[in-house]
Structures are given as C-alpha cells and as structure tokens.
Amino acid sequence: MVTVPVSGNTLMSSALPVFVKSSLRYWQKHRWQVLLMLIGMALGVAVVFAVEIANASAKRAFALSLDAVTGRTTHQIVGGSAGVDEQLYTHLRTEAGFRRSAPIVEGEIAIGSESFQLLGVDLFAEPMFRDDSTGSNSVAGRGRASLQLLDSGSALLARTTVQRLGLKIGDHFSVSVAGRDATLHLIDVIGGSRQAAFESLIMVDVSTAQQLLDRNGRLSRIDLVIEDPSELDSIRGLFPSHEIIESQTRNASLKQMTQAFHTNLLAMSLLALLVGAFLIYNTVTLSVLQRRQMFGALRVAGVTRRELFTAILLEATVFAVVGTLLGLLLGLILGNSLLVLVTRTINDLYFTLDVRRIDVSLVSVAKALALGLGAAVIAAVAPALEAAGSAPATVLQRSSIEKQARGMVPLLALVGTALILCGALIVWISSSSLWAGFAALLFIVVGYSLLIPKALMFAAGLVSGSSGWLRRFVGPMGHYPVRSLTASLSRTSVAIAALVVAVSATAGVGIMINSFRYSVIDWLGQTLTSDIYIRAAESQREAIPDALKQDIAALDGVTGLRVARGTEIEASGSPVRLLALQFSGNGNNGFSFRKTNGQGHWQRFRSGDGIFVSEPFAWKTGLTTGDRVRLSTDRGIVDFTIEGVVTDYSAGQGLIIINYASYQRYWTDNAITSIGLQLQPDVDIERFKPGLRDVLARYPMEFSLRSNREIREVSLDIFDRTFAITHVLRLLTVGVAFVGILSALLALALERRQEFAVLRSIGLTPSELRNLLFVQSGLMGLVAGLLSLPLGLVMSKLLVSIINVRSFGWTMDFQVPAGVLLQTLLLAVAAALIAGIYPSAMLSRLPPAQALRNQ
Amino acid sequence: MSKSYLTASGSETILRGVSFDVGQSERVALIGASGCGKSTLLNVIAGIDTIDSGVVTVAGQDLTGLDEKQRTLYRRRHIGFVYQSFNLIQTLTAFENVQLPLQLNRFPTEQITDLAQAMLERVGLADRATAFPDQLSGGEQQRVAIARAMVHSPSLVLADEHTGNLDAETGRQMMDLFSELAEQCGQTVLMVTHSRAVADTADRILQIVDGRIEHGDSARVW
Structure with missing residues (x-):
C-alpha cells in the first residue's frame, strides 16, 4: 500500500526552500524594485517615527519640567494678573502656621537665543516640595553651597544645560528678561537622574526672580501640600479673594493644550504612511505579476493556496522588517529636525519650551514598528490572496490578474462610495470629537482612492473608447498611452491613487493654510485699528505715566490714543491671556464677532461685568455667550458674563477681553502694556517715528515701537513659521508618492519591454518611443492631478470647518485660490514627468533585438 | 556579413x-x-540588429552606414515583419494594430482608415476590426500581424517562423494568404521556417549551417 502525504505542512516545508531560492534570484534581478520599495516604506515609516519621537520628546520634556516644578504640590494659590501678594505667604506661614507652603515666581527668560523658564523658589521651603530642585546640591546635602542661592543674582542650571552652553560653576552669564539684559552667577549645577526635567529651567531665589521680572513684592503663586481636606477649607477662608486650584488638574489641562497640535501632526504623518502602503501594495502586486509563471508552476506541482499565500506574505514581511528598520534610522535623523520645528511652533502658539534632545522611548519604536509592519503586511495581503486564489492554469495566464482587477472595479467603487458616505455620516453625527473628524477624513480619503480605478476607466473611455469623440482625432499611437493605463489597471490605478492621496493632501492643506492666512490677514486688518503701537514689557507693574500719554497726544498728527494691558491669568484651570482694552466711540472697535449675547452686548461690556472671549477659549471651555466665567481678581473671585465670542488668532490658549476701566476696577493694576496711536491720514509713519522715539527716551522705561504694517509682517512671519512643519510633512508625503509613481512607471516600462521592442521593430524611433512613454507618464500625472482636485477640496473643507475647529477652536473663511488648484495639477504632472524620465530614457535606449531575442 | 555576440x-x-542576393x-x-x-539574419536585414563586418543592402540602401534613427526610419518605410x-x-x-505602420509613415488620415x-x-477579419488581440484566436492574430506587415506596402516582408505557433491546417491557410498577398503586392519575401511545406512555397531556399549559407540540396535538413 502506498501512502501519499497530503498535509499542507509537509508540502510547505518542501516548497518553501524552492520559493526562497527563486525569490532571492528574482529580487537579485530586480534590485531597483527592491530599492524603491524599501525607500518608499522607509520614508513612510520615517515620517511617522520622526513625528512620533518629536511629539513625544516635546511632550515628555514639558511633562518632566511640569512635574519637576510641581513636585509634591497638591494645590496652588493663584491670584489675578498681578499674582499673589508676598505678604499673604508670610501670613500663611507665620500667623496661620501652615508650613507646607512654598512661594513661586515664574517667568520667561533667555540665554542668547534659547528660551528658558525662570523659576524663583524659597530655598528653605523647597525640600518639602521638590526633592531634586537643587539636585545633587540639595539644601540638606550641600548646605553652604546652596545657601549661596540666596545671594542676589545666583542661579542653578541643569548639568546638561551647563555643558551645552559651555559654562562652568562660578561663571557669570548674561540673560535677557522682557527685553532687559541682566547677569546671573552660576553657583552650582542640578545633577542626578532627573536633571532632564530641569533642562529648560533656570532656578533662582524668589527675590532674584522678583528683581529680574520686575515683580517686587509679588508671587506668581503659592504651592501647597494639603494632606487633609479640612486644611483646604481653612486656607480658602484665609484667601477668600484667591483661587485655589488642584495641581494635577492644572497640569493635565496644560498638557492637554498642545494635544490637538500633536494629533494634527500625527495625522499628517499617517497620511505619508498611507501613501507608503500604496507603494508597498504596488510593488508586491508587481512582483506577484512578474512571477506568475513560477507561482503557476508551484501550484501545478501541488503547492496549496495557503502555502503560496503564506510564502508571499512572509516575503513581504521580510521586506517590511528591513524597510521599517531603515525607516526608524531615517526617522531618528528626521526627528531631530522636526523637533526644532515642533518646539518652535509650541513656543509660538502655547508656552516656552526648549527641547534639545530627541527622546526615543521603546513605546515610540514599538508604535512605528507596528505601523510599518502592519501597513506592509496589510498592503501585501491583497496581491498574495490574488496569486494564491487563482486556479493553477489562470496563474499562468498573463492577463488573469488584470481581468480580476477589472472585475473588482465595480465592487471597489461601491465600497469606496460606502466609505465616503460613512465619512460624511461621522461628520454629521459627531459634534466635537477631533478623532471622529480624522476618522471621517480617513474614510473619505480611502473611499475616494477606491473610486480611482472606476474614474480611470471612465476617463480612458472618454478619450479612447468607441464612444469617445476624441477617437476621431487621435490615431492609434495617441490611444496607446491611454490604453496602457487601463490595460495595467492593477498597477496604474494604485500608483495614481498614491499620487492622488499625496497631492490632494498637499492641495487640502494648502487651501487650509491659505484660508487661515487670508483670515489672519483679514483679522489683523480689522483688529489693528491704530497706526503705531508702543509696547512696554508685560512684567512691568509700573503704570505708563500720564505725562507720557499727554506728551504723545500732544505730538503733531496724533488723533487718538488707545491703551491696553495684556497679561496672563488662570481661568477654568489653565492659563489664559487677558487683554484689557480702552474703547472709544461706537462700532465694533476692530472686533469681528462670531456670536453676541443679544442686543446691548457693548453696553454690558462697557458697564463692567461683561467680557468678550476668543473662539478658542469658548471652544475649549464649552462656554458661550450668556454663560459666566469665574475669574480670580485682585478684589476676589468675580463672575463675568460672556457678551460676545470674537475672532482671535493670537492666543492659542484662549483670550479674554475686558474693558480697561473694568480691569482697573477689579485688578489693582494701572500698568499699560501698549498704547495704540491713531494718526491723521496724511502723516508719514516713518517720519513720525523719530519724534515719538525722542518723547519715549525721556522716560526710564523699556519700550518697543512698531507700526501697523510691521506688526502685520511680524504676525505673518510667525504664522508662516508655525506652518513650516506642515510644509515639511507635505513635501515628505509627496516624496513618498514620487517614489511610488517612479516604481510603478519603471515596472510598467520593464514589463512592456517586449511590446516596445515590437513597436521599435515596426519603425518607432527611440525618440518617438521616449516621447510616447513620457506622454504616458504625463497622462498619469494629469489624471492624478485632476482626480486630486475634488479630494483636495473636500479635505480642505474638512480641515477648515471640522479639524481646525475641533483642534483649536478657530473658524476661518474658506478660500480656494485658483493658484493652489493650478499648483496641485502642476505638482502631479511634474512628479509623474520627472518620475518618467528615467524609465522612458532607459527603454528608448534598449536595443529591440535584445528584447525580441528574449521572447 | 559576420556577426558575433x-x-x-x-x-x-x-x-x-x-x-x-x-x-x-x-x-x-x-x-x-x-x-x-536565421533570426539574427532577419534582424540584421530589418535594421534591428547590426553586423560586425560586411555590407547589407536593401532596396539600394546600404544599412551598414546608417545610425540607429536612420535604420528605424528605413525599417518603418521598407520592412514588414x-x-x-x-x-x-x-x-x-x-x-488599430493594422493602422500603426500607416500612422508611423504619416499617411493621410482618410487613407489610413481606407487602407x-x-x-x-483581405485577411478576412473585417468583422473583427474592433476586437483586441486577446479576443482573437491564434490564427486570427496572425492574420492581423500579416495585415500589419503588408498594409504600408513595404519593399521587403520578413517572416520569422510565422506559422510556428499554428496548427497544420491554420498554418497552411496562413501560408496561402501570406503568399497570395505578397504576390498581389509584388513584395519581396524572406521567411525563416522549420516547415518544409512552408519552404516549398518559396521561389528559392537558402540553408544556414553554422552561420554560413550552404548552397545545395535543402532536403537534408528535414
């Protein structure tokens, strides 16, 4: 009796070595294909990994710094814009006997071009709060050395910061605070395992911080360690006019501030990975197509579908591992550059953060690995199924996969339409979730790319189908490039889809940035109602003397003055910008209202208890007109009514606007941070400035002088800087798509080598063949460009009306400039044409005899 | 002529x-x-391949002095393959396949369609004009190929085992069609074949042995 082994495992073990040997030889012959696939995969993973580590590094640095500053603090006593009177601290410690308290004075400080957070602490209260604040030089440990901190101008820096800046203990170094220069004395360094947490801090004594920040007698806050809830009640009794907030709640809301920004970057990086996945799908499909004879032979020889599927998937996994590892290395390099941009944007939009070192955690590596491998394996599943799913005879047929691909077109179109509808439904159902917004975007992008084969066939039908009117005017050679696109639908449609996703993302983000920029320009035009602005450092508690205001008003050409006080306060558990403005006359005074609290909102605003809030503030707090906001003023906690929600793009953390007279009533602060000068229309601003400078020079205060035009320019510079990282990510995504289209064109060209040889043999010259291939590349680009326009418009609408609002609370006018649309079209065509140069040149040089001999 | 690889x-x-000659x-x-x-010789005569030494003259034109583009233009005008x-x-x-040589030779549009x-x-495929190659049988595809080779009235038609992929009956029909068309158009034909039946339709048989023309009794190859 003869037993025939039928187990799949037995066959697998015998088929696999053959498969591996054959695959190795195949890939050796197609090195360029491997190279392009690895580049595409590596680029996709690199973008995701770079964004991930840049985000994680920024977040971690901020969290470390925040946690280091918070220490064991459970609660914080905060005051109004002027902070807390230091007498209250003395009262708390001495008369009330609450010793678990520490005074803090914080502010921004710079060493050269690097920004740091200045932290003024009480050396004696510190050990109870922050073990590491004096690190290896803790009070208990170093005694005398640390006592030097009490000396005016003494400072501590993290050891790594000291090394980076090339300082040594005992050095004096220059700092800049609110435009004023000062010198600090480095008395020691903060070392130890947690020194990273102090890298963006300069630690000084409370009194030094007060001097530097010009806040004599004032504290930013008082830190508390509350062990018993009853203690909290008694402290509240002692400080009825101050807000006592829970530290963890405040930290959480601070960390949350940048979350939307990080999420947006992550989403953009995932787009690059999606494009990379298209590329992997294309390459694996191609490799399957090119080896159909081998697979057919294996199937005829008895290799099962499952074995073939597993083998192809294993092969893709090997490439995915290599591509992903390369991507991680590339991402590490890219991450360093992105970190600079991420940090700069956070500084521009939110708070001072200086992150120098990229922080690669195992979690970040695991995420990138999982995404890279996952995307590659998922992308390889379809072609592997295609090859394994065919009967042995059809695997051998050249056109079987193309026929299958064509057969799949209606189904893909149906699924695509369903996904788009799902996306629309998600937008419609969800009202505030950012993730829902991104999910909708993903559904629409993926759904749209599934419609591309159908659109491609429709477009080709228009041009060269029997009913196409163009057919009458174009001969067979004219049809050739069009027909080639649809004849190799399984590859061309994926390459075009990759390009469409990348280019439409570029268009979508471009339109969004353009709309945003237009809205900012419009807003600046409305808001900047004065011709020249004089600014004083915000930390100044000194009021701009009335005499100065009178002197300025007396200058020739001045028609009016408008004073303002800008400061930072706590509202709803997180820092918010407060702007007290002096209003004159009627009208909206430069405000663009998104919502008002019915008739009389201006009167209520002027009367004292009404405030205006910015859109981001309203969005983040969930408050709207008519709602009340509790603010901690110098006269105690006061509830203000929101009389209007206004457009504002200046403060990412949110803005509260109050009438200047009301501000003076509730806050014991007469300081002015800016004066707006309105000039007669015929006054030449540049000629007016010297006279104004002379007047300012008579007063012993620091001022900066900027014209309306200069402020607009600076604002737009900051705006453009903020979006620098977005531009980089857009370029990288297009880069991945470029590799994809190059890979597809090379593959198509090589696969049709014999056909081209036939064309050459019947009289097509090398230059004619080159042109033919070039036209085909351009056509792919044109189709991709045209198909990118609708998706780009939908993406931009989603970004402007959904993602931006849900991320930052900003609404903006939707502007679609023809230039961006034209750029989109040109980008797609240019990318395809550039990608087509090499394949067309290579094929036109190929001797036809060689290709014909290889038949 | 001599040629090495x-x-x-x-x-x-x-x-x-x-x-x-x-x-x-x-x-x-x-x-x-x-x-x-044999196939190398056809490729050399078509200007697809070049020789190392010697002279190839077709329709009074010496191919050895032509560059790649000139050989292509020569092939476009004078050769059907x-x-x-x-x-x-x-x-x-x-x-559209049949139109290709006419298009490349810049025939007027109306003439392209008519021819x-x-x-x-003439090849009996008027009713299959809109079919794509993969919708045609082997015999039909070869008819299209013959039509494409002869439509622009080239001076020389080269055939490389053009019945080799067809069954005996279809091959014979194809050969008859090929001979008939060549005769009607007065075209010179040079065909490579392994089939005695096909070779017998020629005016003359040349045998290549070890890269040389052997003038003599061709029967011994069969």
Whole structure:
C-alpha cells in the first residue's frame, strides 16, 4: 500500500526552500524594485517615527519640567494678573502656621537665543516640595553651597544645560528678561537622574526672580501640600479673594493644550504612511505579476493556496522588517529636525519650551514598528490572496490578474462610495470629537482612492473608447498611452491613487493654510485699528505715566490714543491671556464677532461685568455667550458674563477681553502694556517715528515701537513659521508618492519591454518611443492631478470647518485660490514627468533585438 | 556579413561571412537548425540588429552606414515583419494594430482608415476590426500581424517562423494568404521556417549551417 502525504505542512516545508531560492534570484534581478520599495516604506515609516519621537520628546520634556516644578504640590494659590501678594505667604506661614507652603515666581527668560523658564523658589521651603530642585546640591546635602542661592543674582542650571552652553560653576552669564539684559552667577549645577526635567529651567531665589521680572513684592503663586481636606477649607477662608486650584488638574489641562497640535501632526504623518502602503501594495502586486509563471508552476506541482499565500506574505514581511528598520534610522535623523520645528511652533502658539534632545522611548519604536509592519503586511495581503486564489492554469495566464482587477472595479467603487458616505455620516453625527473628524477624513480619503480605478476607466473611455469623440482625432499611437493605463489597471490605478492621496493632501492643506492666512490677514486688518503701537514689557507693574500719554497726544498728527494691558491669568484651570482694552466711540472697535449675547452686548461690556472671549477659549471651555466665567481678581473671585465670542488668532490658549476701566476696577493694576496711536491720514509713519522715539527716551522705561504694517509682517512671519512643519510633512508625503509613481512607471516600462521592442521593430524611433512613454507618464500625472482636485477640496473643507475647529477652536473663511488648484495639477504632472524620465530614457535606449531575442 | 555576440563564456559567432542576393518580388525561405543564426539574419536585414563586418543592402540602401534613427526610419518605410508569436500590441484593437505602420509613415488620415479597412477585409477579419488581440484566436492574430506587415506596402516582408505557433491546417491557410498577398503586392519575401511545406512555397531556399549559407540540396535538413 502506498501512502501519499497530503498535509499542507509537509508540502510547505518542501516548497518553501524552492520559493526562497527563486525569490532571492528574482529580487537579485530586480534590485531597483527592491530599492524603491524599501525607500518608499522607509520614508513612510520615517515620517511617522520622526513625528512620533518629536511629539513625544516635546511632550515628555514639558511633562518632566511640569512635574519637576510641581513636585509634591497638591494645590496652588493663584491670584489675578498681578499674582499673589508676598505678604499673604508670610501670613500663611507665620500667623496661620501652615508650613507646607512654598512661594513661586515664574517667568520667561533667555540665554542668547534659547528660551528658558525662570523659576524663583524659597530655598528653605523647597525640600518639602521638590526633592531634586537643587539636585545633587540639595539644601540638606550641600548646605553652604546652596545657601549661596540666596545671594542676589545666583542661579542653578541643569548639568546638561551647563555643558551645552559651555559654562562652568562660578561663571557669570548674561540673560535677557522682557527685553532687559541682566547677569546671573552660576553657583552650582542640578545633577542626578532627573536633571532632564530641569533642562529648560533656570532656578533662582524668589527675590532674584522678583528683581529680574520686575515683580517686587509679588508671587506668581503659592504651592501647597494639603494632606487633609479640612486644611483646604481653612486656607480658602484665609484667601477668600484667591483661587485655589488642584495641581494635577492644572497640569493635565496644560498638557492637554498642545494635544490637538500633536494629533494634527500625527495625522499628517499617517497620511505619508498611507501613501507608503500604496507603494508597498504596488510593488508586491508587481512582483506577484512578474512571477506568475513560477507561482503557476508551484501550484501545478501541488503547492496549496495557503502555502503560496503564506510564502508571499512572509516575503513581504521580510521586506517590511528591513524597510521599517531603515525607516526608524531615517526617522531618528528626521526627528531631530522636526523637533526644532515642533518646539518652535509650541513656543509660538502655547508656552516656552526648549527641547534639545530627541527622546526615543521603546513605546515610540514599538508604535512605528507596528505601523510599518502592519501597513506592509496589510498592503501585501491583497496581491498574495490574488496569486494564491487563482486556479493553477489562470496563474499562468498573463492577463488573469488584470481581468480580476477589472472585475473588482465595480465592487471597489461601491465600497469606496460606502466609505465616503460613512465619512460624511461621522461628520454629521459627531459634534466635537477631533478623532471622529480624522476618522471621517480617513474614510473619505480611502473611499475616494477606491473610486480611482472606476474614474480611470471612465476617463480612458472618454478619450479612447468607441464612444469617445476624441477617437476621431487621435490615431492609434495617441490611444496607446491611454490604453496602457487601463490595460495595467492593477498597477496604474494604485500608483495614481498614491499620487492622488499625496497631492490632494498637499492641495487640502494648502487651501487650509491659505484660508487661515487670508483670515489672519483679514483679522489683523480689522483688529489693528491704530497706526503705531508702543509696547512696554508685560512684567512691568509700573503704570505708563500720564505725562507720557499727554506728551504723545500732544505730538503733531496724533488723533487718538488707545491703551491696553495684556497679561496672563488662570481661568477654568489653565492659563489664559487677558487683554484689557480702552474703547472709544461706537462700532465694533476692530472686533469681528462670531456670536453676541443679544442686543446691548457693548453696553454690558462697557458697564463692567461683561467680557468678550476668543473662539478658542469658548471652544475649549464649552462656554458661550450668556454663560459666566469665574475669574480670580485682585478684589476676589468675580463672575463675568460672556457678551460676545470674537475672532482671535493670537492666543492659542484662549483670550479674554475686558474693558480697561473694568480691569482697573477689579485688578489693582494701572500698568499699560501698549498704547495704540491713531494718526491723521496724511502723516508719514516713518517720519513720525523719530519724534515719538525722542518723547519715549525721556522716560526710564523699556519700550518697543512698531507700526501697523510691521506688526502685520511680524504676525505673518510667525504664522508662516508655525506652518513650516506642515510644509515639511507635505513635501515628505509627496516624496513618498514620487517614489511610488517612479516604481510603478519603471515596472510598467520593464514589463512592456517586449511590446516596445515590437513597436521599435515596426519603425518607432527611440525618440518617438521616449516621447510616447513620457506622454504616458504625463497622462498619469494629469489624471492624478485632476482626480486630486475634488479630494483636495473636500479635505480642505474638512480641515477648515471640522479639524481646525475641533483642534483649536478657530473658524476661518474658506478660500480656494485658483493658484493652489493650478499648483496641485502642476505638482502631479511634474512628479509623474520627472518620475518618467528615467524609465522612458532607459527603454528608448534598449536595443529591440535584445528584447525580441528574449521572447 | 559576420556577426558575433558577447556571452558569459566569451564571444560567440552567429553569422560567418554570410552572402546572398534576393531579387525583387522573389520569395526566399531561410532554413536551418535552431540557433544557426536565421533570426539574427532577419534582424540584421530589418535594421534591428547590426553586423560586425560586411555590407547589407536593401532596396539600394546600404544599412551598414546608417545610425540607429536612420535604420528605424528605413525599417518603418521598407520592412514588414511577421513574428511567430504575433507580437500584436495588446492595448490596440485589430484595426488599430493594422493602422500603426500607416500612422508611423504619416499617411493621410482618410487613407489610413481606407487602407487598414481594405487590408483587414483581405485577411478576412473585417468583422473583427474592433476586437483586441486577446479576443482573437491564434490564427486570427496572425492574420492581423500579416495585415500589419503588408498594409504600408513595404519593399521587403520578413517572416520569422510565422506559422510556428499554428496548427497544420491554420498554418497552411496562413501560408496561402501570406503568399497570395505578397504576390498581389509584388513584395519581396524572406521567411525563416522549420516547415518544409512552408519552404516549398518559396521561389528559392537558402540553408544556414553554422552561420554560413550552404548552397545545395535543402532536403537534408528535414
């Protein structure tokens, strides 16, 4: 009796070595294909990994710094814009006997071009709060050395910061605070395992911080360690006019501030990975197509579908591992550059953060690995199924996969339409979730790319189908490039889809940035109602003397003055910008209202208890007109009514606007941070400035002088800087798509080598063949460009009306400039044409005899 | 003429001083064992391949002095090529495949349509004009290939085992069609074949042995 082994495992073990040997030889012959696939995969993973580590590094640095500053603090006593009177601290410690308290004075400080957070602490209260604040030089440990901190101008820096800046203990170094220069004395360094947490801090004594920040007698806050809830009640009794907030709640809301920004970057990086996945799908499909004879032979020889599927998937996994590892290395390099941009944007939009070192955690590596491998394996599943799913005879047929691909077109179109509808439904159902917004975007992008084969066939039908009117005017050679696109639908449609996703993302983000920029320009035009602005450092508690205001008003050409006080306060558990403005006359005074609290909102605003809030503030707090906001003023906690929600793009953390007279009533602060000068229309601003400078020079205060035009320019510079990282990510995504289209064109060209040889043999010259291939590349680009326009418009609408609002609370006018649309079209065509140069040149040089001999 | 190829094991001479003349409207069959250089000879005459030494003159034109582009233009005008594996452009219909040489030779648009239509009628495929190659049988594909090779009235039609992929009956029909068309158009034909039946339709048979033309009794190759 003869037993025939039928187990799949037995066959697998015998088929696999053959498969591996054959695959190795195949890939050796197609090195360029491997190279392009690895580049595409590596680029996709690199973008995701770079964004991930840049985000994680920024977040971690901020969290470390925040946690280091918070220490064991459970609660914080905060005051109004002027902070807390230091007498209250003395009262708390001495008369009330609450010793678990520490005074803090914080502010921004710079060493050269690097920004740091200045932290003024009480050396004696510190050990109870922050073990590491004096690190290896803790009070208990170093005694005398640390006592030097009490000396005016003494400072501590993290050891790594000291090394980076090339300082040594005992050095004096220059700092800049609110435009004023000062010198600090480095008395020691903060070392130890947690020194990273102090890298963006300069630690000084409370009194030094007060001097530097010009806040004599004032504290930013008082830190508390509350062990018993009853203690909290008694402290509240002692400080009825101050807000006592829970530290963890405040930290959480601070960390949350940048979350939307990080999420947006992550989403953009995932787009690059999606494009990379298209590329992997294309390459694996191609490799399957090119080896159909081998697979057919294996199937005829008895290799099962499952074995073939597993083998192809294993092969893709090997490439995915290599591509992903390369991507991680590339991402590490890219991450360093992105970190600079991420940090700069956070500084521009939110708070001072200086992150120098990229922080690669195992979690970040695991995420990138999982995404890279996952995307590659998922992308390889379809072609592997295609090859394994065919009967042995059809695997051998050249056109079987193309026929299958064509057969799949209606189904893909149906699924695509369903996904788009799902996306629309998600937008419609969800009202505030950012993730829902991104999910909708993903559904629409993926759904749209599934419609591309159908659109491609429709477009080709228009041009060269029997009913196409163009057919009458174009001969067979004219049809050739069009027909080639649809004849190799399984590859061309994926390459075009990759390009469409990348280019439409570029268009979508471009339109969004353009709309945003237009809205900012419009807003600046409305808001900047004065011709020249004089600014004083915000930390100044000194009021701009009335005499100065009178002197300025007396200058020739001045028609009016408008004073303002800008400061930072706590509202709803997180820092918010407060702007007290002096209003004159009627009208909206430069405000663009998104919502008002019915008739009389201006009167209520002027009367004292009404405030205006910015859109981001309203969005983040969930408050709207008519709602009340509790603010901690110098006269105690006061509830203000929101009389209007206004457009504002200046403060990412949110803005509260109050009438200047009301501000003076509730806050014991007469300081002015800016004066707006309105000039007669015929006054030449540049000629007016010297006279104004002379007047300012008579007063012993620091001022900066900027014209309306200069402020607009600076604002737009900051705006453009903020979006620098977005531009980089857009370029990288297009880069991945470029590799994809190059890979597809090379593959198509090589696969049709014999056909081209036939064309050459019947009289097509090398230059004619080159042109033919070039036209085909351009056509792919044109189709991709045209198909990118609708998706780009939908993406931009989603970004402007959904993602931006849900991320930052900003609404903006939707502007679609023809230039961006034209750029989109040109980008797609240019990318395809550039990608087509090499394949067309290579094929036109190929001797036809060689290709014909290889038949 | 002589022709060698560089291979992994060194230089391999394919044609060794081959010399022959073919008269206008003459039909010549090239026979010989596999790898003896028959297809190379056709490629050289078509200007697809070049020779190392010697002279090739077709329709009064010396090919050896032509560069790549000139050889292509020569081929476009003077040569029609029929292959064993048909080599139709898969993305073009039968009608469009036949139109190709006319298009490349810049015939007027109306003439392109008329000539291609007439040629398809002559090969019996007028009703299959809109079919793509993969919708045609082997015999039909070869008819299209013959129509494409002859539609622009080239001086010389080259056929490389053009019945090799067809069954005996279809091959015979194809040969009859091929001979009939060549005769009607007064075209010179040079065909490579392994089939005695096909070779017998020629006016003259040339045998290649080891890269040389052997003048003598051709029967011994069969």
